[in-house]
Amino acid sequence: MKRFDIENYIAQLSMDCVIFGYEEKTLKVLISKFKFGEESWVLPGGYIRKTESINGAAIRVLKERTGLENIYLEQFRVFGDDHRIVGHPFNAVMMDELPKFDAERFDPEVTAWMTGRFVCIGFYALVDIQKVSPKNGEFDERLEWRSIDDIPTMVYDHNEILRNGLESLRQNLDEKLIGFNLLPETFTMKEVQELYEAVYAKAFTASNFQKKILDLDVLERLEKKFTGAQNKAPYLYRFKNSIQVNF
Amino acid sequence: MKRFDIENYIAQLSMDCVIFGYEEKTLKVLISKFKFGEESWVLPGGYIRKTESINGAAIRVLKERTGLENIYLEQFRVFGDDHRIVGHPFNAVMMDELPKFDAERFDPEVTAWMTGRFVCIGFYALVDIQKVSPKNGEFDERLEWRSIDDIPTMVYDHNEILRNGLESLRQNLDEKLIGFNLLPETFTMKEVQELYEAVYAKAFTASNFQKKILDLDVLERLEKKFTGAQNKAPYLYRFKNSIQVNF
DNA sequence: TCAAAAGTGTTCCTATTACACCCATGA
DNA sequence: TCATGGGTGTAATAGGAACACTTTTGA
Numbered sequence: 311m312k313r314f315d316i317e318n319y320i321a322q323l324s325m326d327c328v329i330f331g332y333e334e335k336t337l338k339v340l341i342s343k344f345k346f347g348e349e350s351w352v353l354p355g356g357y358i359r360k361t362e363s364i365n366g367a368a369i370r371v372l373k374e375r376t377g378l379e380n381i382y383l384e385q386f387r388v389f390g391d392d393h394r395i396v397g398h399p400f401n402a403v404m405m406d407e408l409p410k411f412d413a414e415r416f417d418p419e420v421t422a423w424m425t426g427r428f429v430c431i432g433f434y435a436l437v438d439i440q441k442v443s444p445k446n447g448e449f450d451e452r453l454e455w456r457s458i459d460d461i462p463t464m465v466y467d468h469n470e471i472l473r474n475g476l477e478s479l480r481q482n483l484d485e486k487l488i489g490f491n492l493l494p495e496t497f498t499m500k501e502v503q504e505l506y507e508a509v510y511a512k513a514f515t516a517s518n519f520q521k522k523i524l525d526l527d528v529l530e531r532l533e534k535k536f537t538g539a540q541n542k543a544p545y546l547y548r549f550k551n552s553i554q555v556n557f
Numbered sequence: 558m559k560r561f562d563i564e565n566y567i568a569q570l571s572m573d574c575v576i577f578g579y580e581e582k583t584l585k586v587l588i589s590k591f592k593f594g595e596e597s598w599v600l601p602g603g604y605i606r607k608t609e610s611i612n613g614a615a616i617r618v619l620k621e622r623t624g625l626e627n628i629y630l631e632q633f634r635v636f637g638d639d640h641r642i643v644g645h646p647f648n649a650v651m652m653d654e655l656p657k658f659d660a661e662r663f664d665p666e667v668t669a670w671m672t673g674r675f676v677c678i679g680f681y682a683l684v685d686i687q688k689v690s691p692k693n694g695e696f697d698e699r700l701e702w703r704s705i706d707d708i709p710t711m712v713y714d715h716n717e718i719l720r721n722g723l724e725s726l727r728q729n730l731d732e733k734l735i736g737f738n739l740l741p742e743t744f745t746m747k748e749v750q751e752l753y754e755a756v757y758a759k760a761f762t763a764s765n766f767q768k769k770i771l772d773l774d775v776l777e778r779l780e781k782k783f784t785g786a787q788n789k790a791p792y793l794y795r796f797k798n799s800i801q802v803n804f
Numbered sequence: 805t806c807a808a809a810a811g812t813g814t815t816c817c818t819a820t821t822a823c824a825c826c827c828a829t830g831a
Numbered sequence: 832t833c834a835t836g837g838g839t840g841t842a843a844t845a846g847g848a849a850c851a852c853t854t855t856t857g858a
Contacts, residue, residue, distance in 0.1 A: 322567045322607075323676060360569075364637025364676060385635055388678055390611025429570060429611060431635050500810085517812075518848060534855095541809040542855035747837080764839075765821065787830040788836040 311415045316423045319357040325367055325431045326355035326468065327383070328475030329376065331439030332492040336457045337508040339472060340375070340444060343451040344465065346407040347400060351464040353471060354447065355430070368433045375453065376442045382491040383435040386478035389467060390429045400465045401425050434475040436491035483509055487528055490549040498535060498544040499523065558662045563670045566604040572614055572678045573602035573715065574630070575722030576623065578686030579739040583704045584755040585686065586719060587622070589697040591712065592658065594650040598711040600718060601694065602677070615680045622700065623689045629738040630682040633725035636714060637676045647712045648672050681722040683738035730756055734775055737796040743779060745791040746770065 329340040344350035356371040358364055364385070372381050395401055405425050408416040416424070444453035456462070461472060483489045489505055490497075503519045523529065528550050534543040576587040591597035603618040605611055611632070619628045642648055652672050655663040663671070691700035703709070705723060710716065730736050736752055737744075750766045770776065775797050781790040 320569045320674075320676065323570055358637070358676070360674060361639060363639045364635060366639070388611060388632055388635055390605070390678070392608060392610045392613070427567075427607060429567065429605070431637070498810095515849070516810080517850085520811075522847085536856085538857080539809075540807070540855095540857035542811070544810060745837090762822070763837080764823085767838075769820090781828095783829085785830080786836080787828095787834070789828040789838070791837055 311412055313417060314415050314420045314424075316420055318359055318361075320360055321423065322426060322428055323431070324355055324357055324428045325364065325371065325433055326353040326471055327368060327371060328353060328432070328434040328472050328479075329372070330434060330436050330475075330479060330492060331442065331455055332505050332508065333439045333455065335504045335508055336459070337492075337505075338439065338455040338457050339461065340442070340453055341456055341461070341464065342447070342449070342453050345411065345449050345451050347403040347465070349462070350400065350403075351462045351468070352449075352466075353464065353468045354450075354453070356447075364431055368435075372435055375445060375447060376437060377445060378437060378441060381435050381437055382488055383433050384478070384482070384488075385431055385433050387432045387471075387474050388429060389432060389471060391467070392427060394428070394430070394467050395425070396427050398466055430471070432471050432475060434479055436479075436488055438492065438494055440494060480509060487526065490528075493549075496532060496546045496548050498546060500544060502547075558659055560664060561662050561667045561671075563667055565606055565608075567607055568670065569673060569675055570678070571602055571604050571675045572611065572618065572680055573600040573718055574615060574618060575600060575679070575681040575719050575726075576619070577681060577683050577722075577726060577739060578689065578702055579752055579755065580686045580702065582751045582755055583706070584739075584752075585702040585704055586708065587689070587691060587700055588703055588708070588711065589694070590699050590701065592696050592698050593654040594647060594712070596709070597647065597650075598709045598715070599696075599713075600711065600715045601697075601700070603694075611678055615682075619682055622692060622694060623684060624692060625684060625688060628682050628684055629735055630680050631725070631729070631735075632678055632680050634679045634718075634721050635676060636679060636718060638714070639674060641675070641677070641714050642672070643674050645713055677718070679718050679722060681726055683726075683735055685739065685741055687741060727756060734773065737775075740796075743793040743795050745793060747791060749794070 331338045331340065340354060342352050342354055344352045354371060354375045356367060356374075358367040362370065365383075368383055368385070369379070369381070372383065373379055405421060408421045408424065409418070439455065444455075446453060458476060461469065463469065464472070483506070489502070489509070492505060493501060499520050500516075502523060503514055503516060506519070507513055529547040530550055532546040532548055535546045536543045578585045578587065587601060589599050589601055591599045601618060601622045603614060603621075605614040609617065612630075615630055615632075616626070616628070619630065620626055652668060655668045655671065656665070686702065691702075693700060708716065708719060711719070726735075730753070736749070736756070739752060740748060746767050747763075749770060750761055750763060753766070754760055776794040777797055779793040779795055781792055783790045
C-alpha cells in the first residue's frame with residue numbers, strides 16, 4: 311500500500327459523522343470498531359481534501375461507508391478544543407500502532423500528521439437503514455448499528471459529538487421534517503409515530519399525533535396495507551417531496 | 558514589522574465573527590472597511606493559533622476588536638466551499654496588495670498562505686454597544702457599526718455569513734434568552750420590546766409582550782425611571798443571571 | 805360475533821392575540 | 832385637569848392534550 315497522501319488533505323481539520331438509522335422501533339447509529347487499541351470505538355469520519363468542499367467530504371465519506379449517495383446530512387457543530395486529541399491517552403496508542411499497522415503507508419511524518427491537533431466538524435446523516443450496506447474504512451475492524459441506548463464508550467470526544475448530534479436531530483426533526491429520511495419509501499402512520507417516540511424517548515397519543523402530521527400536508531395517502539392481522543388495515547403514506555437533500 | 562508568523566496558526570482554517578450591537582432602536586453589526594481593494598468591507602475575523610481552542614480564538618479576536626472580555630458568542634456554521642476564496646476576484650487584489658503593504662511581513666510564502674483556500678467557522682457575538690471601543694486590526698482602515706438594513710456588499714462570502722448569523726440569532730433569541738446581552742445593565746420593558754422588534758423586523762403588542770417576558774421569570778424589577786416626560790414612569794429591569802456566557 | 809388495532813370526533817384546557825381600561829406624570 | 836404613554840385586566844381565538852367512539856379486519 312502506498313504512502314498515505316497527506317499532501318492532498320487539509321491539515322488539522324477533520325469531520326466526523328453521526329449516521330442515524332431507524333430499525334425495530336429504535337434509533338440507531340452506525341459506529342466503528344476501530345482497528346487500533348483495545349475495544350476502541352469511533353464515529354465514522356475522515357479528512358477533507360484540498361480540492362473538495364466540506365460538504366463534499368461528508369458526502370464522500372458517507373458514500374464510502376454506506377454505499378449511498380443523496381443522503382440527508384447536516385453539519386451541527388465544530389469541536390475545536392485544543393486538547394481534544396493531543397494529550398489524550400488514546401493518541402499514544404495511535405502513535406504506537408499506526409506505524410506497526412503499515413510502516414510504509416504511515417511513515418513518521420504521516421503518523422505525526424494524524425496524531426496532531428485536529429479541529430473536527432460534526433455532521434449528522436439520516437439514512438434508510440435497509441438501503442445501507444456498511445463497508446469498512448481503512449481503520450475499521452467492522453461497522454455496527456447500535457441503538458442510541460447502547461453506545462459504548464468511544465475514543466477521544468466522540469461520545470460528546472454523538473450527544474450533540476442527537477440533540478441537534480431532536481431540535482430539527484419537527485421543524486425541518488427531516489424524519490422521513492429515516493423511513494423507507496412508504497410507511498404507516500404508526501411507524502412514523504414510533505420513529506418520533508424513539509427519537510424523543512417519549513410516548514405520543516396516536517390520534518393527536520396523526521392529526522399533527524397530516525396537518526403538515528407533506529404526506530400523500532396511498533393504498534391500505536393488509537398485513538393479515540385481524541384488525542383494520544392501516545394506510546400507507548409517502549412523503550410528497552421524495553428525497554430530501556439539503557445541499 | 559516582523560514577518561507574519563504563519564507557523565503559529567492552523568493553515569487553511571479561519572473564523573469570522575458577526576458582532577451584533579443594539580443602538581437607536583436598530584440592530585447593528587460591526588464591520589470593517591478593509592485596507593485593500595476599493596471600497597472593500599469584511600467581517601472581523603482571524604486565524605486560529607495552534608495552541609488555542611477555536612472558542613479561544615474567537616474570544617481573542619473579539620477582545621482585540623472590541624476591548625471586551627466575557628462576550629456572549631456562539632458558533633453557528635462552517636463555510637467550507639472549496640471556491641469561497643480561491644478563484645474569487647478579490648483574492649487577486651489580496652495577492653497583489655499584501656506584499657506592497659509590507660513586503661517583509663507578507664513575503665511570498667505568507668501571501669500564498671493567506672490567499673489559499675480557507676475553511677471558515679462563523680461565530681456571532683452579542684455586545685453592549687456602549688461598552689465597545691472598536692480597535693482596528695492590522696487590515697482594518699476603520700471599524701463601523703452598521704444597521705442590518707444598511708450593510709454594504711462585502712468581500713468573498715461575507716454577506717452570506719452575516720445572513721446566516723442573523724438567521725441563527727433570530728432562532729436563538731427567544732429560546733435561549735440571549736437578547737439581554739445586547740442591552741445595558743438596566744433597561745425598560747419598552748427597550749426590550751424595541752430590541753425584539755429590531756431583530757425580527759416586526760411589531761409586537763406591548764401588553765402581550767410584557768406578559769410574555771415577565772412570565773419567563775428572568776427579570777427583576779427595579780425602581781422607576783423618571784425621564785421628565787409627562788407620563789407614567791416605566792420600571793427599570795435587570796436580567797437576573799447578570800452576564801451570560803455560553804462557555 | 806368478537807378482539808384487536810386503525811381512524812375519526814369531541815371535549816377540555818392552556819396559550820396566544822386583540823383590545824379596552826386604568827394609572828402616574830408633569831405641564 | 833389634561834395629554835401622554837406605562838401598566839393591568841379581560842374577552843376571543845387558536846392550538847394542544849386527553850379521551851371516547853366508530854370502523855375495519857380476519858379468525
